[in-house]
Amino acid sequence: MSDAPVSNDPALSVSDLAASLKRTIETNYDHVVVRGELGRVTIARSGHMYCDLKDDKAVLNTVMWKGQVDRLPFRPEEGLEVIATGKLSIYAGRSNYQMIAASMRPAGAGALMALLEERKKKLAAEGLFAAEHKKQLPFLPRTIGVVTSPTGAVIRDILHRIRDRFPVRVIVWPALVQGDSAAAQITAGIKGFNAMTGADRPDVLIVARGGGSIEDLWPFNEEIVVRAAFESEIPLISAVGHETDTTLIDYVSDARAPTPTGAAEIAVPVRQELLLQTSEAGERLKRALARRTGQAKDKLTAARLPRPESLLQTKRQRLDYAAATLPRAALALTQKARVRLSRLTISPASLRSEIRTSKQRLRDVAVRAWPALTRLMQQRETALATQGKLLETLSYQSTLKRGYALVRDDAGKLVRSAGPAASAASLKISFADGDVTAVPTGSSGSPPAPASKPTKAKPKGQQGSLF
Structure with missing residues (x-):
């Protein structure tokens, strides 16, 4: 009989222990980002990729399934430094822990710049950057859609600038602007705004984020983001990074702003300037109308019956x-x-x-x-x-012969209406065959003296009678 102490703990099978380790590792390391050098890169006939991520002290077996391999933006090669994102797991058949990579991208500015240039040439060859695809920005949008982080200085700068220039409705589509999930969320924001209908649909879009390194700005170089911006039916303004930063979305956007604040200035005009321009245009229109009216009056005067x-x-x-x-x-x-x-x-x-x-x-x-x-x-x-x-x-004499008369006041001025006639002291009414003096009813003036009878003209050569 053995002298070893007896334990009441149940014994685990090898597979049970391996499964327990697998659950523990996958639970605690469900999202990891690893930087290392590719080694032993193998792509199987099934399309899955098996490789090593290594540095000078350790090696991590890595697996990437076919669906993710097909979406890689570069060709994985041995010796290339990359950044892989995924989760840790255990391959129970060999009791090896390994990384299941969901995405992978080159690490370092040099590798990213080479990849950026290659992708730029590819998209340019497809015609995505052609000028004929650019859409006209609306002069005065009623609604502006902004795809950016809902927190931070970028959205505050955009809202503040729009409020100062010309307050309009702004709808923010919250999205990550950095990291592995950023490209998908930015793409969803662009497509989501385009899917809107009615009054909620924006008239112009702004895709913005602040400055950063090429790694920070890389989501805006992703092909899914660039193609979503190209396919947008709503005019799009890109405002990514600082003025010296350039991303691929800048080439397909309908307008590029050097900063997020500049995007707001492109999107809306200054209200006070519009009011001033409208006032000046109104004054010019008044002067033009007065000039045309004067010209028409001169033409009408020239065309009337002469004296x-x-x-x-x-x-x-x-x-x-x-x-x-x-x-x-x-x-x-x-x-x-x-x-x-x-x-x-x-x-x-x-x-x-x-x-x-x-x-x-x-x-x-x-x-x-x-x-x-x-x-x-x-x-x-x-x-x-x-x-x-x-x-x-x-002549007016012929008018008088048709039954009309001329009315003058005691000063000899023509009287054209009943008001001045009622207030006159006396009126002189001219008919075709002579004049008559009249006093308006109710007038305070005394009746005028009767007009003297005209003296008959004496025939020439005859002497007038003395009686």
């Missing part, structure tokens, strides 16, 4: 010209006859013959000229009579 006197001016000038021309024409004929007469040889016979010829020519001219002169004078008289009738038609 009656101007209708006769041209006819009178033509008549005066004809009256002045006829004597000169007759004088010219006489002068020509005198010249011809002076050239003749002074002999009685020839002189008498020339006189007879000239007399006959003169009689012929007189015979021809008199009817023409008579017709011309008749035409001028007819034209003058026509213009006289037109002048008489347009």
